[in-house]
Amino acid sequence: MQIKKNNCLCRIISAVLAIMILCTAIPMNVSYAAKKPAAATINPKAFNFGSMPAGVKTTFKKTKIIQTGRAKGYSFRLTIDLSKWEKYTTPKQIVMMSKLFWQTYPQMYKRFGTRNNSPRNVILAVENEGYEVAEMYDNFVHIHDTWLFYNPTDYDCLTHEFAHLLQNSWDGTKLEYDDYIERFADYCRFVYAYNDGKYNDEVWELQKVSTEPTRRESVRFLVWLDYYYSTPKKDMIVSYFKVCDGGKYKSKNWKAAWQKIFKGSALEGQSISSVWKKYKKSGFAKTSSVAHGKEKSALIRKYNVRNKIKNS
16 A cells, blocks of 8 residues: 555654664664774784784784684684774774683683584674674674773673584573573683683672572572582583583473483482572572672682682
8 A cells, every 4th residue: 555755644653663663673782883984904003912822823814803823722713803893892902802712712612612513713703783792603703893882891791602602503492491502601701701700790790599590590500510519520511511512302301401410420319409499598699799899709709619610
């Protein structure tokens, strides 16, 4: 049906639809700056990669920065794609993101990624487009060019995305809850946060049981399992990862999946319900993970979580 342009009702409907489309397209948690021309080439002198880990080689190619090196016994390649970079993210922040990659991803890869051939050739694109803060698919990670402009220390949103690179073969229909995909990535964000949470713990909180009251929601439950029940012979979160990655258990069969995860640990034979109740009663479930300035959080001061997990 054709509507005449001078129809008043048509104008009202058009205005309402325009507002609805705009509100749908832009989420409330991201601020967007005006588009600027992307640089045709990048200036290598603007980037100080002098303090990179030993053995990491950096080369520049027009709108890309390519880094290669070995870490944790494996070779990696990081391509920082700046073809759609409009310089809201500073060169210093881009250098920081590369340092975060070389510190966090090889650690996570060695523990989890060798089990499913996760990518070691990773592309990180800084782009002033798309509506997500950060996202990934295959070996490609996107971070919005304005995110660090408005949130200048939230680097570990990338630790979360790099963890997703390890999950390419996870099938949400073969998990107890498909939310476990995000719970695992946030577990990695907390445990492997850059420089033991130097930036992360002031801007991101490992939620207490009072605000994440079910295992479907809880990241801290995974950290608790790892801290208390992983041993040199039994890595609880590797067992969890293998079950999630294997796709053997449909959601209705996850009581058996938890038994598989607990096998060989001090929790063997216990039901997931009884283990969850044990977690809920623990002081670990209720202690703040928020840091203030240079002071470590109460959780880290009391339990020294990261040191135990990464060095066990």
